[in-house]
Amino acid sequence: MIARLNEDERAKALAHLSNWTAITDPDGLSRRFTFADFNAAFGFMTRVAILAEKADHHPEWSNVYNRVDIVLTTHDAGGLSQRDVDLARAIDALLE
Amino acid sequence: MIARLNEDERAKALAHLSNWTAITDPDGLSRRFTFADFNAAFGFMTRVAILAEKADHHPEWSNVYNRVDIVLTTHDAGGLSQRDVDLARAIDALLE
Numbered sequence: 001m002i003a004r005l006n007e008d009e010r011a012k013a014l015a016h017l018s019n020w021t022a023i024t025d026p027d028g029l030s031r032r033f034t035f036a037d038f039n040a041a042f043g044f045m046t047r048v049a050i051l052a053e054k055a056d057h058h059p060e061w062s063n064v065y066n067r068v069d070i071v072l073t074t075h076d077a078g079g080l081s082q083r084d085v086d087l088a089r090a091i092d093a094l095l096e
Numbered sequence: 097m098i099a100r101l102n103e104d105e106r107a108k109a110l111a112h113l114s115n116w117t118a119i120t121d122p123d124g125l126s127r128r129f130t131f132a133d134f135n136a137a138f139g140f141m142t143r144v145a146i147l148a149e150k151a152d153h154h155p156e157w158s159n160v161y162n163r164v165d166i167v168l169t170t171h172d173a174g175g176l177s178q179r180d181v182d183l184a185r186a187i188d189a190l191l192e
Contacts (some may be wrong), residue, residue, distance in 0.1 A: 053134060
C-alpha cells in the first residue's frame with residue numbers, strides 16, 4: 001500500500017517540482033504543456049504513456065490540439081504520493 | 097469555411113451515430129470508450145490521433161486509465177459540423 005505524503009514530504013517534493021501546481025481536487029499535482037501542434041503534443045503523450053505504463057502509475061489527462069493537461073494523483077493513497085512525484089520528475093526529464 | 101450543421105443535417109447525422117451523444121457545451125458529439133486497461137486505451141488513442149491528423153480535425157479528449165472520453169466539435173464552425181460526423185464515423189469504424 002502506497003502512502004499519501006505528509007506535510008513535510010510534500011513540501012520537500014514540491015520544492016523540486018517548480019513547474020507543477022499542487023491541487024486539492026483531487027489532491028495531487030497538475031501541469032499544462034503547450035506544443036507547436038497536435039503532432040508534437042501527441043508525440044509527447046506517447047512518451048508519457050510509455051513512462052506511465054512502465055511505472056504502473058497513470059495520469060489523468062486531457063488534450064486539445066497542441067495542449068496537454070496532466071493531473072497526477074494516487075487513488076490507492078487517497079491523494080498525492082511518492083509515485084506522483086516520481087512520475088512528475090520523469091515527465092519533466094522528457095522535456096529537458 | 098466549414099459550416100455548422102442545420103437541424104435537418106444534424107438529425108440525419110445523429111441517426112447514424114447511435115453510440116454518440118449530442119451535447120450543447122460545446123455544441124458537438126461525445127462518446128465514452130472503456131477498454132481492458134491503459135495499454136488498450138492508449139493504443140486506441142494512438143489510432144484516433146492518426147485519423148485526426150490525417151483529417152486535420154482533432155478531438156477534445158481525456159483519458160483516465162482504461163477510459164477515454166471524446167468530444168467532437170468544430171471551433172471554426174461554432175459547433176457541430178460535417179467534420180465531426182466524419183471523424184465520429186471513422187472512430188466507430190476502428191472498433192468494428
